Each structure stands twice: as C-alpha cells, then as structure tokens.
Amino acid sequence: MKMLVKIIKGFLTIAVLIILPIVVFTFITSKTTAFGIQSFVVLTGSMQPTIPVGSVIYAQKQTSYGKGDVVAFKSGDVNVTHRIVNVNEDGSFATRGDANNAADSKSIAYKDILGKQAFFLPYLGKAIVFLKTPIGFFPIIIFPIAVFIVLELWNLKKEIEKEIRRKIQ
Secondary structure: OHHHHHHHHHHHHHHHHHHHHHHHHHHHHHHOOEOOEEEEEOOOOOOOOOOOOOOEEEEEOOOOOOOOOEEEEEEOOEEEEEEEEEEOOOOOEEEEOOOOOOOOOOOEOHHHEEEEEEEEEOOHHHHHHHHOOHHHHHHHHHHHHHHHHHHHHHHHHHHHHHHHHHHHO
C-alpha cells in the first residue's frame, strides 16, 4: 500500500509540476500572446506528416517571413497553419499545407500572419481540446491537484504527530 501511495504521489507530482504548467501556458497563449508566443491547436491534416493532427504549435511574431517558414495566420474567422511557398512581388505570401497538392487560393498579407512556428508538441492539442470541456477539466486538472494537496496535508499531519511524540518523550 505504501508503494502504491508513493507511485501515485510521484505521478501527481510530475503532473502538477511539469504537465500542468505546460497546459496552463498553452491555455494562456491560446487566447493571448505570452512572452511573444501564441499557441494554436492543429485541427486538420493539411500539415501532415510534418505536424500531426492534434498537435499544438507555438508561434512567435517575426519582423519578416520567408519561403519555407511555417506560419499561423488568420483566414476569415479561422486560424490556419501552413507553409509559405512563395513571397509575391506585392509582399504578400502564397501558402500551402504540406499535405495539400496546391497552394491556398488566397495570398496572405503580413498583417494577417500571427507568427512563425517556434516549436510544436505533437498530440497535446487533443488533450487541450478535451480539457476545455467540463468532462475533461475536472478529472484531469482539478482531481489530481486535489489528491496532491490531500497527500501533502496527510504528510504534514504525520510530521506534526512525529514532532509532538518527540517532544513528549
């Protein structure tokens, strides 16, 4: 039983100290820019195999963009992540998803580019999308934090009891 508690505590510690900050950073950067970085969940297969469906890309605004850059940009009300395949004479950019046979029908202006891909985390987006639902938020975020807090309070109680016994003796 003690070994199981240690394993659970170790897992929760990793979850709280490593995974949770990544998830929180992704949530924050999905709505705003933090440290110049904004995150986007890749929902389609247009960039496969380079960027799998369900990945999270972290993009950073640049002063200039060039051919070969993977960029996130606004296309109407949708954020799209594609590769720049050509810089047009008027300064706009022709883009294409790596899995697509043809370039996108519309060129994009510099002002529409949200940022160049800095890095991506494969499949994290699937978890992020799930965590945005009430069914996902409680068991994945709230429950582990609550268990971690309870285990830490239990350890604190044990330490206090040890200290009291030591003082009594």
